[in-house]
Amino acid sequence: MNSCLYECHVLHHRFSPKTHRFVYRIFMFAIDLDELDALHRRLRLFSFNRPNAYSFRERDFLPTDEPLHNATPPAARATAPASLKARLVAYLAARDIDLAGGRVMLVTLPRVFGYLFNPVSFYFCYDRTGRPVASIAEVTNTFKEMKPFVLGPETHTGGTFSLRLPKYFYVSPFTDMDVAFDFTLRAPGEKLSVQIDDYDAGQRTLTSTLTGVRSPLTDRHLAWFSLKYPLITLRVISLIHWHALKLYLKDVPWFAKAARPEAQRDLYRPHASLAPASPRIKPNVPSASKA
Numbered sequence: 001m002n003s004c005l006y007e008c009h010v011l012h013h014r015f016s017p018k019t020h021r022f023v024y025r026i027f028m029f030a031i032d033l034d035e036l037d038a039l040h041r042r043l044r045l046f047s048f049n050r051p052n053a054y055s056f057r058e059r060d061f062l063p064t065d066e067p068l069h070n071a072t073p074p075a076a077r078a079t080a081p082a083s084l085k086a087r088l089v090a091y092l093a094a095r096d097i098d099l100a101g102g103r104v105m106l107v108t109l110p111r112v113f114g115y116l117f118n119p120v121s122f123y124f125c126y127d128r129t130g131r132p133v134a135s136i137a138e139v140t141n142t143f144k145e146m147k148p149f150v151l152g153p154e155t156h157t158g159g160t161f162s163l164r165l166p167k168y169f170y171v172s173p174f175t176d177m178d179v180a181f182d183f184t185l186r187a188p189g190e191k192l193s194v195q196i197d198d199y200d201a202g203q204r205t206l207t208s209t210l211t212g213v214r215s216p217l218t219d220r221h222l223a224w225f226s227l228k229y230p231l232i233t234l235r236v237i238s239l240i241h242w243h244a245l246k247l248y249l250k251d252v253p254w255f256a257k258a259a260r261p262e263a264q265r266d267l268y269r270p271h272a273s274l275a276p277a278s279p280r281i282k283p284n285v286p287s288a289s290k291a
Helices: 033-042 084-093 219-228 232-249
Strands: 004-014 020-032 046-048 054-056 103-108 120-126 132-140 146-151 160-166 180-186 191-200 203-216
Touching: 004 219, 020 033, 020 054, 020 203, 020 232, 033 046, 033 084, 033 103, 084 120, 084 132, 132 160, 132 180, 146 160, 146 180, 203 219
Parallel strands: 046 054
Antiparallel strands: 004 020, 004 203, 020 103, 103 120, 120 132, 132 146, 160 180, 180 191, 191 203
């Protein structure tokens, strides 16, 4: 199968206004979206759209059928609720990228005992001939807002997607919203290597890297990584808050989320502080009286 696991090192190194560096280890799933049903049948610890120790739910990713907050033209085209693969194909087709008949590898973390948090998920998209045509970095902040950054075929050279573009998204309270993200996303193989740098007025202020080595996606490896990295999604969110406290104690300047709502653009699932009246599309779940 194409799906696998990556045992990873994560590095964050802040260069200014004050230096701060930390490294930790995690593991990530790399899932071929066409293999989700097969993984559900094959693995005891992993389920597709059902509860389990590791549960992949399609509604947790790329909600293109929901309202897009503060859209700048051209706005993302809304699609009817469908599978994640179908939403992704339609999303890229609206940007003149043909993914029909191709495959998608999604590097991410599923829900772990029901709890989900992914600072960033990476989609690597290939056309029907196997040629890389797009990559998407789907960034999620601690307010559960989500913004996809698309790197099209024109950004691809030699197995790597590279692009610098304005962020306009609240990711860290220690970084303003109009800095630039600089993406270097290498197509995963035996190794995983992605990098996202922050640039402010042309100066690199922060680098974040995720590097890993491939392992088979089996119950045995999942059980071993579960012991080695217990409750991984909870560990990630805990580390984020722990190092935020350290930065606060270092007197690194703080940017309030509510201070610049106009600078937060093209995002899904806006927090109430941005759009308290924004509608949310909810799954059609029968009520208890109709069950």
